[in-house]
Amino acid sequence: MRGWEYLQDNLFTLAAMAVAFVVAGGIIAGAHWLLLGRKKNMEQARLFPRQIAMLLVILFCTIGIILVLPVSESARNQLIGLLGILLSGTIAFSSSSAMTNLIAGFLLRITRPFRIGDFIRVQDHFGRVSELGLFDTEIQSETRELIAIPNAVLVRHPVATTHSAGAIVSATLSLGYELDHTRIQDLLGRAAGRSGLKDPFIHIIELGNFSISYRVSGVLEEVKGMITAKSRLHEAILDTLHGENIEIMSPAYMNQRRLGDEQKAVPPSITADTPSAAPAAEDIIFDKAEEAAQQETEKETLLNHIEDLQLQAKSAEGEEKKVLKAQIQAGTERLDALKKAPENETP
Structure with missing residues (x-):
């Protein structure tokens, strides 16, 4: 009789454990479908919180199973304590850099120093932001490469951001002392205007031993065309100065040919055919x-x-x-x- 009662008690315990496992498995499967199964194509920034929620569901279900195990109270407390030790060890021995990048990712979302589509420069990297992740930020460089920069780097180092409201495009060149600087400044301003820049201004940035260094700048309203704008500015400077018969050369320029006093190192002007419409470099890069x-x-x-x-x-x-x-x-x-x-x- 006692054996039958003992068997009944064990069967009841086993049945309770089986029900607990089935319920816990159903909860985990349902949570996985709700949080992750329907969101296969979700971006990482929105997927990560759901993964954390899924881990919490698994943790709570594990604790629930421990609570219904047919063990003594002290053994149950030991199992829960062991689970806590395992979780603490996992966090403690996990990559410190990953946690640092995660915290930095949340900080960047609060401060918002840049947005998707902005041009940024950090250390030796320059490009346009294409993705904001929780652990890293992806930029697309001038060579069309996708560069993942850890968020901790963006927090620890200065980040130069070019917002969509407008940017300054500049070019620097050196010309000889024999050329009047007021004339050069006027021509450079004209070149900046021809290139499409607004409100051009010119600075004399250095008086060298052999030449004067000028910087011409202007406002680019459509920031997406920054690379093309720099190229057009250089092209306009060449056309404008060469059109005025002004040489552009290095201070160390040496020509062994015998040239007359009236000869200049300026290419002859040619009439180019109208170029065919081509996509802007930024559309490709x-x-x-x-x-x-x-x-x-x-x-x-x-x-x-x-x-x-x-x-x-x-x-x-x-x-x-x-x-x-x-x-x-x-x-x-x-x-x-x-x-x-x-x-x-x-x-």
């Missing part, structure tokens, strides 16, 4: 950064539009309210599609 910037701008625009529609819907009635709700629904679906879009793919 910064393709991913440009696409990311466009999607980010569209997200912000949609979000602001949805908020305006929601405010209008509160005071609207009848048919007008139905139309506003339909517009809100369409905008929300488009916003969700943008957030779920895979990298490098426009929805």
Whole structure:
């Protein structure tokens, strides 16, 4: 009789444990589908918090299973203590740099020193921001390379940011003392205007042993064309100075040919054919950064539009309210599609 009661007690315990495992497994599977299974193409910045939530679900389910195990109270406390030690050890022995980059990523999201689409320079790297991750920030360089910079580097070192509101484009050159500086400054200002820069200004930055160093600058309103703008400025300087029969050469320039006093080292002017339309260099170099910037701008625009529609819907009635709700629904679906879009793919 006692053996039968003992068997019944064990069967009840085993059944309770089986139910606990099934329930815990169901909770974990359901949480995985809700948090991660439906979001396969989610960007890393939004996926990471869901992964943390999934780990917490697994942790709570593990603790729940320990609580229903048929063991003594002291053994149960020892198991929970062992679980705490394992978690503490995992955190303690995890990569310190990963934690540093994670904290730096949250700090960058709070301070927002730059946004997707901005040009930044940090240490020896220059490029356009194409992705903001929790552990690193991706930029696209002038050679179209994708460079992942750890967020800790961006926090510890100065970051030069060129915002979309406008940038200064400059060029530096040296000319001889025999040329009047007022004339040169006028010509350089003209060249900057021809290149498309606004409000050009010129500085004399050095009086060297053999030449005067000038810097010509101007405002570029469309920052996306920065590289092309620099090239056009250099081209305009060459055309303007050579058109005025002014030589541009190194102070150490030496020519062994016998030239007359009236001869200049200026190429002859030619009439070039009208060049065929070609894509701007920035469209090729910064393709991913440009696409990311466009999607980010569209997200912000949609979000602001949805908020305006929601405010209008509160005071609207009848048919007008139905139309506003339909517009809100369409905008929300488009916003969700943008957030779920895979990298490098426009929805």
